[in-house]
Amino acid sequence: MKPRFLSRSLLISLACSALFLAGCATTSYRISHHPEIYQRLSPSDQQLVSAGQIRNGMPRDAVYLAWGQPEQTSMANVRGVLSETWIYLASYNSYPYYPYPYPFYGGFGFSRIHGHRFFNFYYDPFYDPFFFNQRVSYPYKTVSFQNGRVIAFQFIYPPRGY
Secondary structure (H helix, E strand, C coil): CHHHHHHHHHHHHHHHHHHHHHCCCCHHHHHHHCHHHHHHCCHHHHHHHHCCCCCCCCEHHHHHHHHCCCCEEEEEEECCEEEEEEEEEEEEEECCCCCCCCCCCCCCCEEEECCEEEEHHHHCCCCCHHHHCEEEEEEEEEEEEECCEEEEEEECCCCCCC
Protein backbone atom coordinates (compact mmCIF):
# COMPACT_ATOMS: atom_id res chain seq x y z
CA MET A 1 0.00 0.00 0.00
CA LYS A 2 2.78 2.44 0.91
CA PRO A 3 4.84 2.05 -2.31
CA ARG A 4 1.72 2.64 -4.42
CA PHE A 5 0.91 5.81 -2.44
CA LEU A 6 4.49 7.07 -2.83
CA SER A 7 4.56 6.37 -6.56
CA ARG A 8 1.24 8.16 -7.07
CA SER A 9 2.33 11.16 -5.01
CA LEU A 10 5.60 11.29 -6.97
CA LEU A 11 3.68 11.16 -10.25
CA ILE A 12 1.33 13.94 -9.13
CA SER A 13 4.22 16.14 -7.98
CA LEU A 14 6.05 15.61 -11.30
CA ALA A 15 2.90 16.52 -13.23
CA CYS A 16 2.46 19.70 -11.17
CA SER A 17 6.11 20.61 -11.73
CA ALA A 18 5.76 20.11 -15.47
CA LEU A 19 2.69 22.35 -15.57
CA PHE A 20 4.50 25.02 -13.56
CA LEU A 21 7.58 24.94 -15.79
CA ALA A 22 5.46 25.00 -18.94
CA GLY A 23 4.10 28.37 -17.84
CA CYS A 24 7.62 29.85 -17.78
CA ALA A 25 8.32 30.78 -21.39
CA THR A 26 11.99 31.01 -22.28
CA THR A 27 13.65 32.63 -25.28
CA SER A 28 14.11 29.27 -27.03
CA TYR A 29 10.44 28.42 -26.38
CA ARG A 30 9.30 31.69 -28.00
CA ILE A 31 11.66 31.18 -30.96
CA SER A 32 10.41 27.63 -31.51
CA HIS A 33 6.78 28.78 -31.46
CA HIS A 34 7.40 31.77 -33.78
CA PRO A 35 10.04 30.59 -36.29
CA GLU A 36 8.68 32.90 -39.03
CA ILE A 37 9.53 35.97 -36.94
CA TYR A 38 12.97 34.61 -36.10
CA GLN A 39 13.77 33.82 -39.77
CA ARG A 40 12.93 37.41 -40.86
CA LEU A 41 15.65 38.82 -38.57
CA SER A 42 19.19 39.54 -39.73
CA PRO A 43 21.88 37.07 -38.60
CA SER A 44 23.26 39.54 -36.04
CA ASP A 45 19.76 40.12 -34.61
CA GLN A 46 19.15 36.36 -34.51
CA GLN A 47 22.31 35.99 -32.45
CA LEU A 48 21.22 38.75 -30.05
CA VAL A 49 17.71 37.33 -29.69
CA SER A 50 19.07 33.85 -28.98
CA ALA A 51 21.17 35.37 -26.18
CA GLY A 52 18.16 37.29 -24.79
CA GLN A 53 19.62 40.70 -25.70
CA ILE A 54 18.30 43.64 -27.69
CA ARG A 55 19.77 46.70 -29.42
CA ASN A 56 18.59 50.11 -30.65
CA GLY A 57 16.76 49.89 -33.98
CA MET A 58 15.60 46.31 -33.39
CA PRO A 59 11.98 45.55 -34.44
CA ARG A 60 9.25 45.02 -31.85
CA ASP A 61 8.82 41.33 -32.74
CA ALA A 62 12.50 40.67 -32.05
CA VAL A 63 12.18 42.26 -28.60
CA TYR A 64 9.20 40.01 -27.91
CA LEU A 65 11.28 36.96 -28.82
CA ALA A 66 14.22 38.10 -26.69
CA TRP A 67 12.45 39.40 -23.58
CA GLY A 68 8.90 38.06 -23.81
CA GLN A 69 5.55 39.70 -23.17
CA PRO A 70 5.74 42.82 -20.96
CA GLU A 71 3.69 43.09 -17.76
CA GLN A 72 2.73 46.70 -18.51
CA THR A 73 2.70 49.03 -21.51
CA SER A 74 2.64 52.79 -21.66
CA MET A 75 1.95 55.20 -24.53
CA ALA A 76 3.50 58.69 -24.76
CA ASN A 77 3.83 61.54 -27.22
CA VAL A 78 7.54 62.29 -27.74
CA ARG A 79 8.18 65.37 -29.90
CA GLY A 80 4.94 64.81 -31.78
CA VAL A 81 5.57 61.11 -32.45
CA LEU A 82 3.65 58.40 -30.62
CA SER A 83 5.96 56.16 -28.59
CA GLU A 84 5.20 52.92 -26.75
CA THR A 85 7.09 51.66 -23.69
CA TRP A 86 7.09 48.07 -22.49
CA ILE A 87 7.69 47.61 -18.76
CA TYR A 88 8.96 44.32 -17.31
CA LEU A 89 8.41 43.68 -13.61
CA ALA A 90 10.28 41.66 -11.02
CA SER A 91 9.21 40.97 -7.44
CA TYR A 92 10.51 39.96 -4.05
CA ASN A 93 9.10 39.04 -0.63
CA SER A 94 9.29 41.85 1.86
CA TYR A 95 9.46 41.33 5.59
CA PRO A 96 10.03 44.46 7.64
CA TYR A 97 11.65 43.39 10.91
CA TYR A 98 11.26 45.85 13.73
CA PRO A 99 13.28 44.85 16.83
CA TYR A 100 10.81 45.78 19.55
CA PRO A 101 12.07 44.71 22.98
CA TYR A 102 9.53 42.34 24.51
CA PRO A 103 10.89 41.45 27.96
CA PHE A 104 8.91 38.21 28.28
CA TYR A 105 9.48 37.05 24.69
CA GLY A 106 13.26 37.19 24.58
CA GLY A 107 13.71 40.80 23.41
CA PHE A 108 15.47 41.18 20.11
CA GLY A 109 18.60 39.58 18.71
CA PHE A 110 19.27 35.83 18.79
CA SER A 111 17.99 33.19 21.22
CA ARG A 112 19.16 29.64 21.81
CA ILE A 113 16.62 26.86 22.07
CA HIS A 114 17.84 23.25 22.23
CA GLY A 115 21.23 24.33 20.88
CA HIS A 116 19.82 26.09 17.77
CA ARG A 117 20.00 29.82 17.17
CA PHE A 118 16.76 31.53 16.22
CA PHE A 119 16.08 35.14 15.38
CA ASN A 120 13.58 36.49 17.89
CA PHE A 121 10.86 37.62 15.51
CA TYR A 122 9.57 34.04 15.76
CA TYR A 123 8.70 34.83 19.37
CA ASP A 124 7.07 38.17 18.61
CA PRO A 125 3.46 38.01 19.86
CA PHE A 126 2.41 40.51 17.17
CA TYR A 127 4.15 38.75 14.25
CA ASP A 128 1.64 37.96 11.52
CA PRO A 129 3.13 36.11 8.51
CA PHE A 130 0.08 36.90 6.36
CA PHE A 131 0.53 40.62 6.95
CA PHE A 132 4.30 40.96 6.86
CA ASN A 133 5.22 38.57 4.03
CA GLN A 134 4.08 40.68 1.12
CA ARG A 135 5.06 40.41 -2.52
CA VAL A 136 6.51 43.71 -3.81
CA SER A 137 6.77 44.30 -7.56
CA TYR A 138 9.10 46.81 -9.21
CA PRO A 139 10.12 47.56 -12.80
CA TYR A 140 13.51 46.09 -13.65
CA LYS A 141 13.76 46.82 -17.37
CA THR A 142 11.95 48.92 -19.97
CA VAL A 143 12.13 49.30 -23.73
CA SER A 144 10.64 52.15 -25.80
CA PHE A 145 9.52 51.96 -29.44
CA GLN A 146 8.78 54.53 -32.12
CA ASN A 147 7.43 53.37 -35.48
CA GLY A 148 7.89 49.74 -34.39
CA ARG A 149 11.63 50.08 -33.68
CA VAL A 150 13.58 50.27 -30.39
CA ILE A 151 14.67 53.82 -29.58
CA ALA A 152 15.76 53.24 -25.96
CA PHE A 153 15.99 50.53 -23.32
CA GLN A 154 17.17 50.49 -19.73
CA PHE A 155 17.84 48.18 -16.82
CA ILE A 156 16.70 49.47 -13.42
CA TYR A 157 18.34 48.70 -10.08
CA PRO A 158 16.08 46.98 -7.52
CA PRO A 159 14.70 49.09 -4.67
CA ARG A 160 16.80 49.54 -1.56
CA GLY A 161 14.82 47.06 0.55
CA TYR A 162 15.65 44.18 -1.82
